[in-house]
Every structure is written in structure tokens, then in C-alpha cells.
Amino acid sequence: MKSKPKFWILIAFYQLILIIIVISSVNGIITLVAAQGTAGTRDPMTSSALAIAAAISVSSAVFASAFAIKTVGTAAISALSEREEAFFKAFLVVALAEALAVYGLIVAVLLWTLI
Template sequence: MQALKRRLLLTLLAAQIILALIISGVVALSINLNQAEPGGNQTVTIRWDRALIALGASIAVGLACLGAGIAISASGTAAISAAAEKPETFFRSFLVVALAEALAIYGLIIGILLWLKL
């Protein structure tokens, strides 16, 4: 049963990563990353530097949120059970969960900083 849960978790993780890559590619190509070169040559070229920055921003946000979700699921259940047994530990357990949520915020900040480089 444990192996089945692990396999399901890994399958869902792989599906989320693939979906994030597809969505980041669609968004990167739809926000005018394809620009014509200035000058006489009017062929459309892909600005790979901008596309890779957009991909890096999406990976940074996605992995940070994934890590925060895993951390919150582990520390949140422990915090709830600790607070149920001893109510005076509520603030400490809440602080641990808040620090785990900060991981997602850090990833979002990195993503925004990379996006502003575009």
C-alpha cells in the first residue's frame, strides 16, 4: 500500500512538472517573446534569452511552492496534533508553519525578480 501511495505521488509530481513546463512555454510565446529583428531582415526569431528567463522564473516559483506544500503538510499536521495535546505550544507550531509558507514567498520573489529582467 505504501509503494502504491509513493508511485501515485511521483506520478502526480511528474504530471505537475510537465504541465508547468507546457504552461510556461505557452505563456512565454504568447507574451511577445517572438520579435522581429530590427533591420532589413523581417524573419521572426525566438528570443531565447527571454524564453529561458521566463522558464527559470516559472521553475523557481513552481519548485518553491512544491517545497512549501511538502513542508506545510509535514509540519502542519504535527503542529495541529501538538496544539491539540498542549494548547500552549500553539504559537511555536504556528511559527514553524509560517516559516514553511515563507518558502513559497521566497520563490515568488525570485520569480518576480527574474520576470522583471525581461
């Protein structure tokens, strides 16, 4: 089997395992909170959907950020090898690409607080 399809199959398999872990941990947290007397206002399926949405927001933002950094970083290194005064512009674009991952994390935290 070629290495690229094998890699993507492994990524998909690990994502499925991660989704199962998130669903089971969220249901366990909801049961623990309900046993303590402060019943949640959401049913387990809504909480699981919110947890999966948080995971998707982080993963998609990180993948987009990684792709942007890969593309921009290569161009920035090429530009810096020719002209050193382009450092600030290159640094700014790479920093903006890194901010994508932070925005995904912020959205995930906001979704997680709804659980």
C-alpha cells in the same frame, strides 16, 4: 495502473504542456514588443530559459512549502491537542514554511522582470 504512478505521470504531462505554453507565450510577447518598435535586448531562447527558470523557482518553492506544511502541520496539531500553550510556536513554524512559497514567487518575479 496504480494510482501513485498514474498521478506522477499526469503531473509530468501537465508540466510539459505548461513548458510549451510558456515558451510559445514568451516568443509571442517578444514578437509583439519587437513589432511595436522597442526591440528587446534578449533573444527568444534566453527569454524562454528565464521563463522556465521562473516557473521552476515557483514550483519547487511551492512543493517544498507544501511538504513542510504537511509535516509541520501534522506535528503542530498533535502538539496543540496535548498543550494549548504551544500555539504560538506551532503557528510560527507553519508561517515560516508558508514563507518559502512567497520567496519562490519573489525570485520568479525578479526573473520575469529580466525578460
